[in-house]
Amino acid sequence: MPVPRRRLTSRVMTAATVAAAAFALLPLFAIFGDLVAKGASSINWDFFVKNPVPAGSTGGGVANAIVGTLIVVGLGSLIGLPIGIGAGIYLAEYGKGKLAMTVRFLADVLTGTPSVIVGIFVWTWIVRPMGHFSALSGGIALSVLTIPMVTRTTEEMVRLVPGSLREAALALGYPRWRAALTVMVRSAWPGIVTGALVAVARIAGETAPLLFTALGNLNFRTNIMQPMQTLSLQIYVYATGPFEEWHRLAWGAALVLMAIVLLFSISARLATRSRFRAR
Amino acid sequence: MPFLLLAIVAQLTYTAWPAIREFGFAFLYRSTWDPVAGVYGAAPMIFGTLFCSLLALLLAVPLAVGTAIFLTEFAPGKIRRPVATLVELLAAIPSVVYGLWGVFVLIPLLKAYAVPPLQAVLGWTPFFSGTFFGNSMLAGALILAIMVLPYIASVSREVLLAVPTAQRDAALALGATRWEAVWGAVLPFARPGITGAVALGLGRALGETMAVVMVIGNRHDMSLSLLDPGYTMAALIANEFNEAAGMQRAALFEVGLVLFAVTLAVNAAARLLVWRVARESAIGSRAV
Numbered sequence: 001m002p003v004p005r006r007r008l009t010s011r012v013m014t015a016a017t018v019a020a021a022a023f024a025l026l027p028l029f030a031i032f033g034d035l036v037a038k039g040a041s042s043i044n045w046d047f048f049v050k051n052p053v054p055a056g057s058t059g060g061g062v063a064n065a066i067v068g069t070l071i072v073v074g075l076g077s078l079i080g081l082p083i084g085i086g087a088g089i090y091l092a093e094y095g096k097g098k099l100a101m102t103v104r105f106l107a108d109v110l111t112g113t114p115s116v117i118v119g120i121f122v123w124t125w126i127v128r129p130m131g132h133f134s135a136l137s138g139g140i141a142l143s144v145l146t147i148p149m150v151t152r153t154t155e156e157m158v159r160l161v162p163g164s165l166r167e168a169a170l171a172l173g174y175p176r177w178r179a180a181l182t183v184m185v186r187s188a189w190p191g192i193v194t195g196a197l198v199a200v201a202r203i204a205g206e207t208a209p210l211l212f213t214a215l216g217n218l219n220f221r222t223n224i225m226q227p228m229q230t231l232s233l234q235i236y237v238y239a240t241g242p243f244e245e246w247h248r249l250a251w252g253a254a255l256v257l258m259a260i261v262l263l264f265s266i267s268a269r270l271a272t273r274s275r276f277r278a279r
Numbered sequence: 280m281p282f283l284l285l286a287i288v289a290q291l292t293y294t295a296w297p298a299i300r301e302f303g304f305a306f307l308y309r310s311t312w313d314p315v316a317g318v319y320g321a322a323p324m325i326f327g328t329l330f331c332s333l334l335a336l337l338l339a340v341p342l343a344v345g346t347a348i349f350l351t352e353f354a355p356g357k358i359r360r361p362v363a364t365l366v367e368l369l370a371a372i373p374s375v376v377y378g379l380w381g382v383f384v385l386i387p388l389l390k391a392y393a394v395p396p397l398q399a400v401l402g403w404t405p406f407f408s409g410t411f412f413g414n415s416m417l418a419g420a421l422i423l424a425i426m427v428l429p430y431i432a433s434v435s436r437e438v439l440l441a442v443p444t445a446q447r448d449a450a451l452a453l454g455a456t457r458w459e460a461v462w463g464a465v466l467p468f469a470r471p472g473i474t475g476a477v478a479l480g481l482g483r484a485l486g487e488t489m490a491v492v493m494v495i496g497n498r499h500d501m502s503l504s505l506l507d508p509g510y511t512m513a514a515l516i517a518n519e520f521n522e523a524a525g526m527q528r529a530a531l532f533e534v535g536l537v538l539f540a541v542t543l544a545v546n547a548a549a550r551l552l553v554w555r556v557a558r559e560s561a562i563g564s565r566a567v
Contacts, residue, residue, distance in 0.1 A: 010458035014353050020345025021354075021362060024432060027425045028369045031380050038383070105550060106284050112479065112546035113287070114486025116513045117539050120520060120532065121287050124294055144283070205373020208488035208513070212520055232375045232489075239379045240493060247383065254376045265371045269364075 032258075039255030042248045051220050052234075058245050062253050064220040068135065068228040069260070072214050073204045075139025075224065080146030080203075081196050087147070088154025088192070093180040095155070104155070110148040118144045119209035127213055135221075135228035138214030142203040149202065153195025157188040194271045201264035205257060207232035231257040291539060295532035306533060312499045312515075314523075319530035321537065323499045327509040328538070331416055331495065332484035334505070335423035340477055343428045347435035347473075352447075352461050363436065370429035378493030381422045386413045386494060389421075394506065405503045414496035417505040422490045427480035434479055438472030438553065439465065475552030482546040486538065488513040512538040 046061045053060035087107075091100055118141050126137040161184050169179035185192070207230075210216075215227040216237065231253050238250035292299075298306065302319060309320025350363050394411045401407040442465050450464035451457070466473070496508020497518060512534050523531055 006456050006459065010456035013458040013462075014349075017345045017349035017353055020342045021349040021366075024342050024346045024369075024428055025362070025365055028365060030384070031372060031376070034380060034384050035376070105547075108550045109543060109546045110284060112482040112486070112542060112549075114488065114513055114538060114542055116486065116488040116516050117287065117291075117535050117542075120516060120535050121290060123520075124290055147283075201371060205371075205375065207373070207375040208517055211517055215521075232373060235375045235379055236489060236493070239375075239382055250379055251383075254379050257373060258376060261371055261373060265368070 035251070035255050035258055038248075038251040042252035043255065047249075047252055052218050052249075055241070055243060055246070060249070062229075062231065062234055062249065062256070064217065065229040065231045065234040065253060066256065067220070067222065068214070068217070069204065069230040069232070069257070071222065071224065072135050072138045072210065072228060072230050073142065073200060075136060076142025076146055076203050077196070077200050078143075079139060080143030080199070081150055083143070084147040084150025084199070085154045085192060085196070087151040088156075088195075089158055089180065089185055091151065091155040092158035093176075093184060104152075107148040107151045111152070113145075114208075115141075115145055115206055116208040116211075119212045122209065123212040130225075133213060133215035133227040135214050135224040135226065138210045138228065138230070139224070141209035141213045142206060145203055145206065145209065146199045149199045150195055153198070154188075154192050157191030157195060158184055160191065161187045190271050194268045197264050197268035197271065201261045201268065204264065205232055205261050207236055211236075231260075287539065288536075291532055291536040295529055295536050297526060298529035298533040301526065302530075302533075306530070307537070310499075310501060314519075314527045317526055319527070319533075321512070321530075321534050323501045324510050324512045324515050324534060325537065326501050327416070327495070328485055328511040328513070328541075331419045331423060331491065331509060331511055332481055334416070334420035335427060335484050336477065336481055338420065338424035339428045339431060339480065343431035343476075343480070344435055344473060346428075346432045347439055348461060350432075350436050351439040352457070352465065363433070366429050366432050368429075369425070370433070374426065374487060374489040375493075377422055377426055377490040381418055381490060381494040385421060386418050389413070389418060398506075406505050409502070409504045409506050411506040412496075412508070414494055414508050415506050416495065416502075416509040419491050419495035419509065419511070420505070422494055423484045423487060426487060426490060427484050430483055431476050431480040434476035434553065435469075435473050438469050438476060441472070442468045471552045471555045475549045475555075478545055478549030478552060482542050482549060485545065486513055486542045488517050492517045 046059060048061060048066065049063050050059070050061035051064045052062065087103070091104060094100070095104065122137055122141040122144065126140055127133055130137070165183055165187060166179050169183040170176070174183070210230055210233055214230060214233065216233040217227045217229045221228050235250050235253050235257065238246040238253065241247075298319060302309070306319065306321055307325065308322050309318075310322040311318050311320050312323065313319075346366060350359055350366075354362065390411065390413055394417075397407050398411070446464045446468055447460050450460035455463060491511050492514035495511060495514060497510050497514055498508040499510055500507065502509065516531055516535055516538075519527065520531055
């Protein structure tokens, strides 16, 4: 009887894929559970308003790292987003032929560049000539990571806008650039914002490129020409250090960092959703 | 963008030049990395990078492709989006947080529950010999597997979604069971794309730095045992770059050049494969 056996195989394999999906989600719940369980207890008012205390003593907070993260990620976005969005619009509106295909392909390939390579690249071009580490160079490193990601998402979103809109604008006598900017880009804007937010969420958690650029700093600094602490760098130093107190702060910092990343990821999803609802 | 790429290659080559000239090809196969003696060979790190990444793929690929098949073919409509979102959420976790979790949760778990039985059963093979101290190739590969899984799963899912429905309908109309339709009609169609997804995952795994540097043990040694500490190229750069000068710095740039070349080749191949299934689409180029 061949039929039941085939059905059985089908059932078993279906169950196997269910198991795979369940197993894939296991680490997610484990990590989030541990973050909350171990991180929440170390979060209090001091955690947000105080700076790190000398190694070995207890107390202190990560105020410097929270502000540093916002500054370095802000710099990265400020530099990277306009370039990435501009390149994406170019590709979508004018990007035909060999050159555009090459740019598209290279943007895809660059998205996979190890971030530690970006770190040493920016170190050679910015940190070495300047003579010292700085938040600015960290921002530049993050922008190098942002540009290819944002280029591709922007292009994809502008392409989704129906071509008839552009034709209507051109028929009304709009020049090409104005049709591109005021009609196509405006229609695609929510999608572009989503891509940008996803990219910001991604760079907010980056550590490797900041090791050789922003470096880290135990003090509260807002001068972008000086080394600056970020949450990711702080987690790395604290987690690999020998003190119990540091480990506790590392979990707290990880919970805060995760919250920042999730804030951006979730607002990215909301931006897209409202766009689809508007349609 | 092409300029950026060229700039990176040119700059890495230029700054690595003293090391390239000094050590030649021996750099790639010599296994001593000794800053004190001024002798640099990257073989342990190249081996460690490949070994760790391939192990991670071995663990992640079946799960990731299974998840993608479940999400596109079998899952009830209502849970498809939420589950896909959760899988993508896994990719949103910063790598330093993975590292933290690896150090304080995964390694103690391995030490207490996983390694003793593994050693009891498989201790005679070269892969599970030696003493387990925690930071090891095994921990690195496991963390990497968890990290690349969402990439492979979500790209595979998009590739499977790009397979024409007619492909499934035709197989089902011929009397195939649902699994036979997937296995005989959908997967062959999607194969280049899934291979591309796996290659993308490999690219991620090769270049991953923070999580690996925190759990792999960072020892300049080559060992087949998963329980021994190892080293990867990215971890080496992260650890030594800020203290390096002169020839050591040049050698680190050469390691960077090798890593960049490998990931570039893997990523380019991956893109071409994914593009074959869905031409010019941006599948996988989103940061998930």
